[in-house]
Amino acid sequence: MDGAGKSRRLFTEEREKFILGELGRGARSLDELSDSLGVSKATVRRDLLSLERSGVVRRVHGGAMRLDMLAGEPVFSEKRLIREREKGEIARKAAVLVRDGDAIYLDGGSTVLGICPLLSSRRNLSIVTNSLMAASELMETGHKLFIVGGRFRPLSRTMVGALTEKTLGSMSFDKAFLGSIGVSEEGISTTDPDEAYTKELVMRRAATVILLADSTKFGKRSIALSGSLSDIDVIVTDRRPPASLAKILRRNNIKVIK
Numbered sequence: 001m002d003g004a005g006k007s008r009r010l011f012t013e014e015r016e017k018f019i020l021g022e023l024g025r026g027a028r029s030l031d032e033l034s035d036s037l038g039v040s041k042a043t044v045r046r047d048l049l050s051l052e053r054s055g056v057v058r059r060v061h062g063g064a065m066r067l068d069m070l071a072g073e074p075v076f077s078e079k080r081l082i083r084e085r086e087k088g089e090i091a092r093k094a095a096v097l098v099r100d101g102d103a104i105y106l107d108g109g110s111t112v113l114g115i116c117p118l119l120s121s122r123r124n125l126s127i128v129t130n131s132l133m134a135a136s137e138l139m140e141t142g143h144k145l146f147i148v149g150g151r152f153r154p155l156s157r158t159m160v161g162a163l164t165e166k167t168l169g170s171m172s173f174d175k176a177f178l179g180s181i182g183v184s185e186e187g188i189s190t191t192d193p194d195e196a197y198t199k200e201l202v203m204r205r206a207a208t209v210i211l212l213a214d215s216t217k218f219g220k221r222s223i224a225l226s227g228s229l230s231d232i233d234v235i236v237t238d239r240r241p242p243a244s245l246a247k248i249l250r251r252n253n254i255k256v257i258k
Helices: 014-024 030-035 041-054 067-071 083-094 133-136 163-166 195-204 245-249
Strands: 057-061 063-066 102-104 126-129 144-147 152-155 158-160 171-179 181-182 187-190 206-212 222-228 235-238 255-257
Touching: 014 030, 014 041, 014 063, 041 063, 057 222, 083 171, 083 195, 083 206, 083 235, 126 133, 133 144, 133 222, 152 195, 158 163, 163 195, 163 222, 171 181, 171 195, 195 206, 195 222
Parallel strands: 102 126, 102 171, 126 144, 171 206, 206 235, 235 255
Antiparallel strands: 057 063, 152 158, 181 187, 187 222
């Protein structure tokens, strides 16, 4: 809409339709919605309350997210487009952590995929991945590339499950870069138990576990926990986590890069 709301007064139904469209790309803050619509935060709060009563939106601290975004996981091609700019910034911050000669793991997260083109300036990397998308990006880089075998998961285009242990059990990593559907006080979670199992295997084999998570993931929980917060060393994100979560992160000595 880009300020269209400032040129004329929108009806409630129009504002709610616009808000749903914005939330379809991920959680949004009150400030973001207010600026986009050109209305007060009080007006946005009333609209969100109406949408929540209709059962399509959940209000969270400082903003809201769509319930259908919480229920499942978008296909990979859609997921790459959600908060694309923020994910690109997170990937750039994460890539800085990679040093020449590192042995690194890249999982199947759409944000993690953004690291791949940024590794061309590094030398002598050993890269292990369960992501066919990442493997495709990296196959001509000259780095040592190892692809994990397992059950193919079409939704994320990754190899997951018990068979991944055949490869991962014999390896160790300087740094593991992971994505997640949700980051809550309970830990990190995903929609697939096999994917959660593979993430847990990786975290046990990595000297430093680095989670890439945009701020829409904070406070969100999916069906399969794939590790506790104490398993994470670094979180790279686009915005400061909510106070309650930030307190637990500090307690576990987790560094937050934003």
